[in-house]
Amino acid sequence: MIVLFTDFGLEGPYIGQLEAVLQQQAPGIPVINLFSDLPPFDIQGAAYLLPAYAAGFPPGTVFLCVVDPGVGSDRKGAVLQADGHWYVGPDAGLFSLVTRRARSVEAWWLPEVAGAAPSFHGRDVFAPAAALLARNSRLPGGCASCTPDPRVDWPDDLARVLYIDRFGNAITGLRTAVVPETATLTVQGHALQRAQTFSDVSEGAAFWYANSNGLVEVAVNRGRADVVLNIRAGTPVEL
Amino acid sequence: MIVLFTDFGLEGPYIGQLEAVLQQQAPGIPVINLFSDLPPFDIQGAAYLLPAYAAGFPPGTVFLCVVDPGVGSDRKGAVLQADGHWYVGPDAGLFSLVTRRARSVEAWWLPEVAGAAPSFHGRDVFAPAAALLARNSRLPGGCASCTPDPRVDWPDDLARVLYIDRFGNAITGLRTAVVPETATLTVQGHALQRAQTFSDVSEGAAFWYANSNGLVEVAVNRGRADVVLNIRAGTPVEL
Amino acid sequence: MIVLFTDFGLEGPYIGQLEAVLQQQAPGIPVINLFSDLPPFDIQGAAYLLPAYAAGFPPGTVFLCVVDPGVGSDRKGAVLQADGHWYVGPDAGLFSLVTRRARSVEAWWLPEVAGAAPSFHGRDVFAPAAALLARNSRLPGGCASCTPDPRVDWPDDLARVLYIDRFGNAITGLRTAVVPETATLTVQGHALQRAQTFSDVSEGAAFWYANSNGLVEVAVNRGRADVVLNIRAGTPVEL
Numbered sequence: 001m002i003v004l005f006t007d008f009g010l011e012g013p014y015i016g017q018l019e020a021v022l023q024q025q026a027p028g029i030p031v032i033n034l035f036s037d038l039p040p041f042d043i044q045g046a047a048y049l050l051p052a053y054a055a056g057f058p059p060g061t062v063f064l065c066v067v068d069p070g071v072g073s074d075r076k077g078a079v080l081q082a083d084g085h086w087y088v089g090p091d092a093g094l095f096s097l098v099t100r101r102a103r104s105v106e107a108w109w110l111p112e113v114a115g116a117a118p119s120f121h122g123r124d125v126f127a128p129a130a131a132l133l134a135r136n137s138r139l140p141g142g143c144a145s146c147t148p149d150p151r152v153d154w155p156d157d158l159a160r161v162l163y164i165d166r167f168g169n170a171i172t173g174l175r176t177a178v179v180p181e182t183a184t185l186t187v188q189g190h191a192l193q194r195a196q197t198f199s200d201v202s203e204g205a206a207f208w209y210a211n212s213n214g215l216v217e218v219a220v221n222r223g224r225a226d227v228v229l230n231i232r233a234g235t236p237v238e239l
Numbered sequence: 240m241i242v243l244f245t246d247f248g249l250e251g252p253y254i255g256q257l258e259a260v261l262q263q264q265a266p267g268i269p270v271i272n273l274f275s276d277l278p279p280f281d282i283q284g285a286a287y288l289l290p291a292y293a294a295g296f297p298p299g300t301v302f303l304c305v306v307d308p309g310v311g312s313d314r315k316g317a318v319l320q321a322d323g324h325w326y327v328g329p330d331a332g333l334f335s336l337v338t339r340r341a342r343s344v345e346a347w348w349l350p351e352v353a354g355a356a357p358s359f360h361g362r363d364v365f366a367p368a369a370a371l372l373a374r375n376s377r378l379p380g381g382c383a384s385c386t387p388d389p390r391v392d393w394p395d396d397l398a399r400v401l402y403i404d405r406f407g408n409a410i411t412g413l414r415t416a417v418v419p420e421t422a423t424l425t426v427q428g429h430a431l432q433r434a435q436t437f438s439d440v441s442e443g444a445a446f447w448y449a450n451s452n453g454l455v456e457v458a459v460n461r462g463r464a465d466v467v468l469n470i471r472a473g474t475p476v477e478l
Numbered sequence: 479m480i481v482l483f484t485d486f487g488l489e490g491p492y493i494g495q496l497e498a499v500l501q502q503q504a505p506g507i508p509v510i511n512l513f514s515d516l517p518p519f520d521i522q523g524a525a526y527l528l529p530a531y532a533a534g535f536p537p538g539t540v541f542l543c544v545v546d547p548g549v550g551s552d553r554k555g556a557v558l559q560a561d562g563h564w565y566v567g568p569d570a571g572l573f574s575l576v577t578r579r580a581r582s583v584e585a586w587w588l589p590e591v592a593g594a595a596p597s598f599h600g601r602d603v604f605a606p607a608a609a610l611l612a613r614n615s616r617l618p619g620g621c622a623s624c625t626p627d628p629r630v631d632w633p634d635d636l637a638r639v640l641y642i643d644r645f646g647n648a649i650t651g652l653r654t655a656v657v658p659e660t661a662t663l664t665v666q667g668h669a670l671q672r673a674q675t676f677s678d679v680s681e682g683a684a685f686w687y688a689n690s691n692g693l694v695e696v697a698v699n700r701g702r703a704d705v706v707l708n709i710r711a712g713t714p715v716e717l
Contacts, residue, residue: 001259001262001263003255003259004255007644008644009643009644009645010249010250010488011488011515011643011644012513012515012641012643012644013512013513013531013691014643014644015511016481016482016510016511016512016513017512017531019510019511020479020481020510020512020535023479023508023510024479024536027508030262030266032255032258032259032262033254033255033258034252034255034256034259035251035252035255037250037251037644040644040645041700053252053256057259058263069676069700070676070677071675071676071677072674072675072676072677072678073675073677117689117690118674118675119675119676119687119689119690120689120690123690124690163251165248165250165251165253166246166247166248166250166251166253166276166279167248167279196311196357197310197311197312197357197358198308198309198310198311198358199309199310199311199312200311209358211356211358211359212356212358212359212362212363213252222280222308240498240501240502242494242498243494249488249489269501269505271494271497271498271501272493272494272497273491273494273495273498274490274491274494276489276490292491292495296498297502402490404487404489404490404492405485405486405487405489405490405492405515405518406487406518435550435596436549436550436551436596436597437547437548437549437550437597438548438549438550438551439550448597450595450597450598451595451597451598451601451602452491461519461547
């Protein structure tokens with residue numbers, strides 16, 4: 001299975017162009033579009049979402065990850081094998097949390113691809129590599145063992161909003177496993193308590209909860225947390 | 240074939256997560272994303288769209304339907320077999336119009352699923368059930384015969400706007416089969432006549448017509464009915 | 479492979495309904511959703527995007543193209559075979575640039591389809607024709623050789639913005655092959671120079687570049703060109 005994890009947007013031709021490459025170079029292998037609207041250029045936010053949302057996919061899944069403001073610069077492309085999953089994409093911190101949390105990791109730089117469009121390595125470099133990995137777990141020729149940027153300056157959990165979903169819920173970079181159930185979460189001056197789920201609080205009430213991928217999420221029952229609490233991707237939260 | 244009918248949004252990971260479950264538990268079975276942007280939490284509107292847009296799908300199609308503001312509460316999950324189609328999702332009225340209009344219906348409560356995320360039964364309860372049905376028409380173990388909420392208080396046709404499409408056209412809950420061709424439709428004080436299609440009226444003119452799924456739809460030729468007539472999902476219409 | 483190229487929007491049921499027809503009438507043939515948010519009703523803009531974005535698809539690819547403000551009128555439906563690709567859709571100029579630039583073209587009018595919904599020929603006329611072509615390169619019965627509208631009044635390159643992508647980049651109708659690398663592009667009073675790619679200019683700087691499909695594109699490094707330069711689909715550009 002190939003899983004797309006990008007900031008390309010569902011709009012426009014980019015996801016379709018990725019899928020066309022994958023269809024031709026890895027025919028018959030299912031492609032799942034997991035995230036295509038990651039906040040544009042926010043490598044750090046994506047880096048904390050990736051391990052949470054990659055968990056649970058079967059061994060051998062190839063994650064094609066592109067949040068790439070530096071496309072065409074000298075930033076490197078990378079392939080990682082971490083706990084049985086493959087990851088392909090630009091190395092600029094995107095894989096730093098996957099790496100930090102994995103029990104075992106191997107990594108390689110991708111060689112440059114002659115003729116690749118300088119503005120679309122997703123289509124011309126990363127998708128062909130993902131297709132090859134998905135087809136027969138083979139690295140592209142010319143890969144060289146590497147250590148991706150570990151971003152040691154980034155914390156283990158990120159105390160800010162990473163993503164606002166369609167309902168106005170705010171996904172943070174805090175893992176619920178490291179947050180006590182009784183913790184108060186403060187966001188934009190509002191002190192929030194934990195609830196099990198939406199229907200456990202009254203209509204219009206704000207709360208935090210353990211979302212279905214193990215991250216702390218801020219929500220309002222039958223309302224929009226982003227509007228009610230005035231939050232957006234990037235807003236800090238505090239325990 | 241499995242058909243998704245949800246308010247999850249194309250944004251974010253939710254549709255991808257559903258598709259990942261279906262791909263693993265019903266490999267090779269096509270998944271069609273019919274509606275993923277139903278108005279959030281509007282169970283009633285979705286209930287009137289469902290029979291109109293389910294018509295025409297082949298026998299055995301499994302509709303995975305999730306508009307579920309009560310997720311995690313004690314509302315039940317249901318499976319229905321109606322006129323050769325399967326329906327899976329939360330029971331809170333969503334299936335009431337399918338049931339009312341079907342020639343034959345059988346229904347079952349779904350058992351609870353241990354370990355299901357309280358906020359994402361779509362992924363953890365309904366998608367696995369849909370996969371099982373699509374694969375071999377088998378109910379999950381532990382299903383108990385039931386009568387889903389019939390919502391007898393809801394009318395046979397719903398005189399309001401259910402959905403605004405990309406072009407600004409407004410789909411209503413009125414079936415054209417029960418509306419005379421000569422009827423005047425009043426919406427926000429505008430009296431509209433029926434036309435066959437867009438090109439039958441002058442540019443900028445508003446009208447109603449029988450849409451391609453048998454519902455009364457309000458439109459403006461080469462314009463946006465939602466803007467011109469100031470309508471949105473929920474706006475009442477009158478015959 | 480069947481490629482969708484439409485202004486239907488990802489929102490709502492229309493793309494899903496196309497895919498359901500294709501799945502039933504051409505089972506197992508991959509469907510790629512290339513563009514589903516072309517600017518509504520902008521046949522001319524779509525006509526210049528089509529040859530740029532169709533390039534590179536394998537021989538035999540079927541492009542199902544619908545930008546169709548005249549649906550239900552007496553405009554004809556057409557099938558084209560151009561340089562090894564098939565194209566199906568309404569003839570009102572949409573195929574004029576594909577035709578003009580192809581080395582070889584054959585074209586046919588599609589017969590009318592009894593019972594087709596007057597507002598959704600995409601589903602009832604064009605998708606079934608595309609399925610037939612994709613399955614065994616067979617024209618629907620009753621096709622008659624034709625010459626699609628050549629739009630001789632349209633220039634070889636179109637000096638305006640055709641599409642704004644998710645990042646705010648503006649795709650124009652100018653092929654980079656006919657624009658000198660040293661050319662200055664003027665848009666909304668701003669004189670822009672060419673760069674190789676984003677990272678070649680300073681943050682916040684506007685420039686033009688050869689996009690990954692051979693069109694002149696206006697962009698801002700780590701910013702939104704549409705906002706910074708006040709441009710949208712339709713804005714003229716000047717060399």
